[in-house]
Structure formats: C-alpha cells, structure tokens
Amino acid sequence: MRHIKFLSLVISLSFLVAACNQKSKEDKKDSTDDFEPITNEVLESSVIYEANIRQYSPEGTFDEFTKDIPELKELGVKVIWLMPVYPISMKNRKATPDLSIEDIEDPEEKKKYLGSYYAISDYTAINPEFGSMDDFDELVKTAHDNGMYVILDWVANHTGWDHKWIEEHPEYYHKDNEGNVTDPINPDTGESWGWTDVAHLNYENDSLWTAMKDEMVYWVKEKNIDGFRADVAGNVTTEFWNYVVPKLKEEKPVFMLAESEDKDLFYEAFDMGYNWEGHHLMNEIAKGEMSVKDWDAYMAKIDTTYQKDDYLMNFITNHDENSWNGTVEERMGDASETMLAFTYALPGMPLIYSGQEYGMDKRLKFFEKDSIPKVKGKLWDVHVKLGELKNTNKTLHGAKKAASYKRLSTSNDEKVIAFERSKNGETLIYLANFTDESQEFQTSFYGRYKDYMTSEPLELKTDQIHNFKPWEYKILISE
Incomplete structure (x- = not known):
C-alpha cells in the first residue's frame, strides 16, 4: 500500500512539474506575443544595431549576444538587425574573395573557412554554429522584453548551391544558354559579380514569388520577428517586394529596410533605405577630397528625389565597409567622432555595427571566425550620450514624420557646416x-544654448568670431 501511495505521489508530482513547465513555456510565449507591434512612433527615435553573431563574441553564439541585449538599451538601440542566421551552403563555399573551399587541399585548413552568411542553404533553419532554434527564440524574447524589435537579414536575390530548390525547382533560377544555373550576373556588363558561392534566382517565375513569400511569412508568423533587411534589394524586382510586404503585414506590422537607395522601392514596400551616397561623401570629406559644399548639393538632391515620408539609414560603418573598405579609423581618421555625431543629427536613423560602440579598429574577417573587442571606453560613452538624445529629443525624429532640416549659414560655409532640426x-x-x-x-544665428555633449552653456552672437579646432563639433540645444 505504501508503494502504491508513493507511486501515486510521484505521478502527481510529475504531472505538477509537467504542468509548471508547460505554463512556463506558455508564459514565455505569451510575453513575447504580447509585445506591441512596431510603429512609426517607435521608429522616429530609433537607433538600429547590426548584430554580427559569428563575430560578436569568441563563442559566436546567440546566447552570448542575448546576454548583452540589456546593455544595448544604454546605446538607445530600438531595432536589432541580425545578419543572416541561416545554414551556409558547403558547395562552392567562399574561403577568400577569390578562392572557394574546393580550392583548399588541406582538410584542416578547410575547417576554418565558414563561408559567407549570404550563401543560404535553408531559409527556415538556423546555422548550428550559432546555436539552436530555441536559442534564437530566446534572443527574440529577450529583445522584446527589453523593448527592442528584431529584423532578419533576408537574401531574396540568390541561394547557396546546396539549397534544395536547385534540385527540386531548377525553374526558380537563372540559366545560361546551355541550361546551367548561374551565379548572379551584372546586367550592365553581362559578367559575373564574383559571387560564385551563390545561385541567382529568377523572379520571372511566378511560383518563386509564392515560395519566397512562404519562407518570409514563417519568420513573422511562427517566430514573431518584426521585419526584414533586404540584401541587394534593388536586384530583385520591385513588383515582388510590392507583392510580398502586404502578405507579411497580414500577420502583423513589420519594418522593412532596403539595402538600396532606389526611390521606387519606397512607394509601397520599404520604410527605410541605405544612405550609401551620403556615407561615401562622409568618407571623402574626412579625406579632404570633398567639402561642405558637396554635402549641401547632396541634401538638395535628395530633397527633390524622395517623397516626404521616405527616410534613409545613416552610418559610418557596416559589415561591408568594415571588412572590405577599412575601419572607421582607416577611412575617417580624426573626423571619426564628428561623423558619428553627424549620423545622429541628420534626418534618418543612425546605425551601430557590432564593435563600433567599442571603438573597434580592425577589419573583421568575413569568411572566417573572428571577434570584436568588448572593452568600454570613450566611444561607448559617446554612443550612450547620442543614443539618449536620439531617443528623447523630438528634434532628432527621423522616420515618416521627421523633424525638419534647415541649413544655417556661416561666414565660412565651404568648411563649416551648420543646420537646424x-x-x-x-x-x-x-x-x-x-x-x-x-x-x-561667424554665424547668422544667435541665442543661448547648451552644448549637449559637455553640458556647458554657450551663447552665440552674430558679431562673434568663433575658432573651431580641426573636426570640432557641437550639438546645441536651446535653453
């Protein structure tokens, strides 16, 4: 009888534990599902963070990044953009920009080449190097619990050569005259872009539209992500994006970022694009090869190019710039902090790329394991200060209801820039x-201000002569 009672107690406890575990899972799911969908009001004051999971930590895992999500709040981050998290194809995997893994003979040498994140073998799976799907779910939940949204890097233009569509749906791909699937071809030259580790998708096939839509909807519906950053968005037909984004929004509001400046993409599908031209101008100004006059011409150009509610992402670095064109220090030198503050002050949304907040001064390896430095210093404090301003001051609103931008004149307008938001x-x-x-x-404007970065009061008078050191900047708030 005692055995029966004991067994009954064990069974009861087992049911209780199972019920508690189930309730814990349901509570976890509910806390994520109840997170308020993304809105333009949130985006107006947002900082976006590009997370390179592979290189973010020595472990290169979701878990190690998730631990630091609460700290990103200190930087004013409201949107986390995850670089591709999907499995990477082995076939034709890149070892260097010019060599594939098949070109490497030493088996041990081959192991260190992890390939490009953008050569995807499965759109609805997780790269096992980063962890499990449960680990990914925990990342999204932690972001939401901390008031941040998560968008995925989406590569609609091409797949890796191991993707099942190569065998099951060859009609989804571009082919040469002999019927062979091709890597992406530059339409202007008819030659390969050099992206030999991927196979080029062909959007003239309507069935591909449905298949790609289903893959994207999965992440919104099943994994509660909040939008997408579209890789080389302009290389995919605008019509496809105009078709797929409303399908995503049937599930929930989403935020769409295009790696493009093509204004046609913003009419219906995308919320924000890349400020590539502005970024390149910043680099040239930092080198002394262009001036404030060139920047003024650029601002006049975009004012007539885009619709009133279009906006762009401003940046001093990203994964492409860092790995292929150089660190912020290499490209901008002593102008680095001035240009960083500039990206926050401009209309649009500022980007932080993994490592930037720590003053990273090295080019991260792209096809191999690497790691960012994580020692907080002056630049961490600068990012915190700028993030707080972006989050709290309406004059830096930068989305569909952005604060106005007005160029202010000085007596030295080719070398000194001044504008009002x-x-x-x-x-x-x-x-x-x-x-x-x-x-x-001398300035044409006057008044009493506070220098935001130093908290010191400053009075400007029209007859006053100012002397600014090289790359000196001020963010002035009316008192």
Whole structure:
C-alpha cells in the first residue's frame, strides 16, 4: 500500500512539474506575443544595431549576444538587425574573395573557412554554429522584453548551391544558354559579380514569388520577428517586394529596410533605405577630397528625389565597409567622432555595427571566425550620450514624420557646416568644422544654448568670431 501511495505521489508530482513547465513555456510565449507591434512612433527615435553573431563574441553564439541585449538599451538601440542566421551552403563555399573551399587541399585548413552568411542553404533553419532554434527564440524574447524589435537579414536575390530548390525547382533560377544555373550576373556588363558561392534566382517565375513569400511569412508568423533587411534589394524586382510586404503585414506590422537607395522601392514596400551616397561623401570629406559644399548639393538632391515620408539609414560603418573598405579609423581618421555625431543629427536613423560602440579598429574577417573587442571606453560613452538624445529629443525624429532640416549659414560655409532640426517648437543645431585645419567663422544665428555633449552653456552672437579646432563639433540645444 505504501508503494502504491508513493507511486501515486510521484505521478502527481510529475504531472505538477509537467504542468509548471508547460505554463512556463506558455508564459514565455505569451510575453513575447504580447509585445506591441512596431510603429512609426517607435521608429522616429530609433537607433538600429547590426548584430554580427559569428563575430560578436569568441563563442559566436546567440546566447552570448542575448546576454548583452540589456546593455544595448544604454546605446538607445530600438531595432536589432541580425545578419543572416541561416545554414551556409558547403558547395562552392567562399574561403577568400577569390578562392572557394574546393580550392583548399588541406582538410584542416578547410575547417576554418565558414563561408559567407549570404550563401543560404535553408531559409527556415538556423546555422548550428550559432546555436539552436530555441536559442534564437530566446534572443527574440529577450529583445522584446527589453523593448527592442528584431529584423532578419533576408537574401531574396540568390541561394547557396546546396539549397534544395536547385534540385527540386531548377525553374526558380537563372540559366545560361546551355541550361546551367548561374551565379548572379551584372546586367550592365553581362559578367559575373564574383559571387560564385551563390545561385541567382529568377523572379520571372511566378511560383518563386509564392515560395519566397512562404519562407518570409514563417519568420513573422511562427517566430514573431518584426521585419526584414533586404540584401541587394534593388536586384530583385520591385513588383515582388510590392507583392510580398502586404502578405507579411497580414500577420502583423513589420519594418522593412532596403539595402538600396532606389526611390521606387519606397512607394509601397520599404520604410527605410541605405544612405550609401551620403556615407561615401562622409568618407571623402574626412579625406579632404570633398567639402561642405558637396554635402549641401547632396541634401538638395535628395530633397527633390524622395517623397516626404521616405527616410534613409545613416552610418559610418557596416559589415561591408568594415571588412572590405577599412575601419572607421582607416577611412575617417580624426573626423571619426564628428561623423558619428553627424549620423545622429541628420534626418534618418543612425546605425551601430557590432564593435563600433567599442571603438573597434580592425577589419573583421568575413569568411572566417573572428571577434570584436568588448572593452568600454570613450566611444561607448559617446554612443550612450547620442543614443539618449536620439531617443528623447523630438528634434532628432527621423522616420515618416521627421523633424525638419534647415541649413544655417556661416561666414565660412565651404568648411563649416551648420543646420537646424526642429519639431513641435523645439530646435537643435549641429555645428562643425569639416576640415583638418582650425577654422574661423561667424554665424547668422544667435541665442543661448547648451552644448549637449559637455553640458556647458554657450551663447552665440552674430558679431562673434568663433575658432573651431580641426573636426570640432557641437550639438546645441536651446535653453
């Protein structure tokens, strides 16, 4: 009888534990599902963070990144963009920009080449190097619990050569005259882009549209992600994006970022694009090869190019720039912090790329394991300060209801930039010497301000001569 009672107690406890575990899972799911969908109001004051999971930590896992999500709040981050998290094809895997893994003879040498994140073998699976799907779910939940949204890097233009569609649906791909699937071809030259580790999808096939839509909907519906960053968005037909985004929004509101400046993409599908041209201009100004005059011409150009509610992502680095064109220090030198503050002050949304917040001064390996430094220093504090301003000050609203941008004149407009952002009666001024030499100037504007970065009061008078050191900048808030 005692055995029966004991067995009954064990069974009861087992049911109780199972019920508790089930309730815990349901609570976890409910806490994620109840997270408020993304809105333009959130995006107005957002900082976006590009997370390179492979290189973010020595472990290169979701778990190690998830641990740091609460710290990203200190930087003002509201949107986390995850670089591709999917399994990477082995066939034709890149070892270097010019060599594939098949070109490497030593088996041990081969192991270190992990390939490009953008050569995807399965759109609805997780790269096992990063962890499990449960680990991914925990990342999304932690982000949501901390008031942040998660968008996935989506590669609609091509798949890896191991993707099942190669065998099951060859009609989804571009082919040469002999019927062989091709890597992506530059339409202007008819030659390969050099992306030999991927196979080019062909959007003239309507069935591909449905298949790709289903893969994207999976992440929104089943994994509760909040949108997508579209890799080489302009290489995929605008019609496809106009078709698929409403399908995603049937599930929930989503945020769409295009790796493109093509204005046609923003009419219906995308919320934000890349400020590539502005970024390249910043690099050239930092080198002394262009001036404030060139920047003014660019701002006049985009003012007439885009619709009023279009906006762009501003950045001093990203995964492409860092690995292929150089670190911030290499490209911008002493102008680095000035240009960083510039990306926050401009209309649009500022980007932080993994490692930037720590002042990373190395090019991360792209096809191999690497790791960012994680020692907080001056640049961490600068990012915290700028993030707080972006989050809290309406004058830096940068999405569909952005604060206005007004160029202010000085007596030295080719070397000194000054502009005003204003909204709802509040104003902010960005004032900087955009050269590597000291500059004297007078301003056409005046008043009492606070220097936001130093908290010191500052009075500007029209008859006052200012002398700014090389690359000196100020963010001025009306007192």
